Amino acid sequence: MKALRKGQGAKGICIIAGDISPIDVITHVPILCEEHDVPYIFVPSKHDLGEAATTKRPTSCVMIIPGDGWKFQDKFDELRKKVEKLMPSY
Secondary structure (H helix, E strand, O other): OHHHHOOOOOOOEEEEEOOOOOHHHOOHHHHHHHHOOOOEEEEOOHHHHHHHOOOOOOOOEEEEOOOOOOOOHHHHHHHHHHHHHHOOOO
């Protein structure tokens, strides 16, 4: 959330867990993402998201922001395009 609020997430992707309870905890996240033109996607499990983020704790939201010279930049760009295609257009 800090990256979105500071405007640092424009080049990133936001991944949100869909099984957060209460849902009010994350309902503002898609709105912030849309306001800052950050593509976002939901995944089913906060446990799986936490594990993928290499933490032992369930995780509600992850922002992936590539750095300069990142060795996975081409894979990230491909993923971002796929996520952008899934985004609703308003």
